[in-house]
Amino acid sequence: MTPFPADGYDLFSPEFSKDPHRTYEAVRASACPVAHSDRLGGSWMPVRFDDIRSVARNPEDYSSRTSEITGPTVAEPGGGLLIPPITSDPPEHKAHRDLLMPWFTPKAVAARGPFVRAKAESLAAALAERGEGDLVADFAQNLTVATLARILGVPIDLQPTFIDWTVRMFRLGPLDTDLRARTVHEILGFFDGLLAERARDPRDDLLSHIATAEGDHLTHKHRLGSAFVILLAGADTTWSAIGAGLWHLGHHPADRDALAADRSLMDTAVEEILRYYAPVTVTRTATRDLTLCGRGVRAGDRVIAPFAAANRDPGVFEDADTLRLGRRRNRHLAFGTGAHRCIGSSLARLELKTALGAWLDAMPRFEVPDPGSVRWTSGAVRGPEAVAFVSG
Template sequence: MTVDDRFTRGLRDAGDEEPTGVRNEIVTGPVSDWATDFSHMEPEWTNDPYPIIEDLRGRCPVAHTDRFGGGWLPTRYDDVASVAYDTERFSSRAIIMSNFRPPRDIAPIGGSPPISSDPPFHHHARKLLLPAFTKTAVARREEATRAYCHALIDALEGREEVDIARDYAQHIPVRVISDMLGFPPEDGPRFRRFIENALEGVNRMPEERMAGMNELFDYLLVQINDHVANPRDDLTTYLIEAEIFGQKLEPSHVAGTMALLLIAGIDTTWSAIGASLWHLAKTPADRERLVAEPQLLPTAMEEFLRAYAPVTMARLVKEDMQWNGVQMNADDWVLLSFPAANRDPSQFERPDEVVIDREVNRHVAFGLGIHRCVGSHLARMELRVALEVWMERIPRFSLVDPATVTWSTGQVRGPRSLPVRIG
């Protein structure tokens, strides 16, 4: 079998694999009680989850739902951390809470290593990626990222109103990840469609979701075959040639990691950039202070990450057990709400306030435990550069109408529409 055949067969198998478990279950609809029937897919949660989280933390710190086939939502920092660090009782084989589970035998590798991998395989899968995401490697991408941010703003010349989310924030991680993987940057609209299917379409019928996944894997197959025929210095060629235990990576491993970088690497940073600009657009005192004190931006950026942490991850319970006073069953979901942990008053003073000069800020926006975001240096660079360039070029901007701001649904939360007035 040639390398090309190996990837063709491997990717077809990966894209056609049917999920097992709970299926065809409607997971959205009005919530009767957030403590016993929570759903992170509802408009109230999408628009502003923090009052709901605060209420739950006070009266029911570990909420439950029968939706999604059964799941749990810890809201205290210590409980979130406890699950994140506990790889003996919680599996990462699926990290998107939806209406079906992947089969147990997909562990320890999972569909998108290393984020879907359990120990001991996780260590080896993560180690492969570390060289591409060191501070030194990321620093080499800063100049191009800055130039691209300037080009995006150049394209807005003469406009009095712009949508920062659609016209600016979303494009930056698309370009950075495209360059890293060696994908055509003009394919950005396709990437956004893949993201929406994977992260926001969890209430669709499995057949629809699988069709979307097959479209993603078809795309990856084209890119992999092109890299097999024309190797170059990028992350895709690196993964194709990489080895674990003296063996080339399985095609499903290569494709799953590429899918992870494409989806998670774009949506999380897009959301963080958008949420930070949303805060500055609606908070003129903070915006004006950062314009006057640009050296404060790195500190302010960490506060935006704390207050508007975009990412919530899921785990699956391995076996029936009692955990912190609740009865968890095998294959129950557990949502790790890093946004909830970041607003726990036991960890942060004035947790619901955005304090842009907050000095002590041990936030967990990038997660906890072995799955802490491997791309955190890259995300921080993109966020910092995006804010620096925007504030330098457009120091005065405000929301056109707060009611027109829309947010993404699901486990990655950020503005999807963010109209602002310039000047």
């Protein structure tokens, strides 16, 4: 066996998309649990919980200035797509995060509960009456994007456009930089017009808050990036978690029946689904030459941190490769860690919990007839692309 058997990994290969954990396990078992690949611009990939946590929490050594998981080069400081606070480092990061935080506090999120519940129940009831469909396109995407549209204050009929933009950015863009650039241009142009409109005529929505907030650090580019990040960071991530959770329940009838019968399991079940199917991989850029678990990383190198790998570390989680709905000790990293911990975590939890509950109320015996045929997305966000179901 070579010292580094998982070197040369391909984040977008069919094999990796279907089951990245085989690669993560191979890296864990190697002489040094960090893999390297020259593909798609090159990257380093740690897989242990402690190493991923360290990379995510150490801005002095690992900058957040670029979010791209692939690409021919890593952006220089001040370059690349600005989407604060995701691409922000200290000391600016706190101010960038504080701009958005009032809309994602537990109290603010709780106020969204009735809308999310009504939307989830309406979608699930219609699908139960139909008896079959695609639980991603017909339910998870619709619920997630409708919620974001409500928060941003944009028309619900833009939902198909938002989904198309998200797919082009996360599914196609990493392998087609021209398409990604055109998509970024479209999104920024859309928000540019809306922010100008809200500056003239503010409403009770997040875009108005971004457009009218005061502060010397709030350049026009910053305001655009802040609007951009809410749409992109809050869409695919959440619908992927909902889709993965329903995919699991749809072909694990014991888990489905247990959760349908005992809703006191919901809180731990949601946390366990997030641990087991953590959708997000983040990107950092080495700020200097350094050593990561014995391997030499050069300044400017891309380091990717797959939270799903951390969440299956057997040194941290007992029986890590088994999903246990009632798991109590569960300090997973699905939402990241440290200063960059996901600002929308409370909203994502609300949507996932509400989605599962509404779905099981409407279709407690639903099934996913062919779970093995499901294709999974790759890159910064992993989730099922489409999942056919029958109501049972």
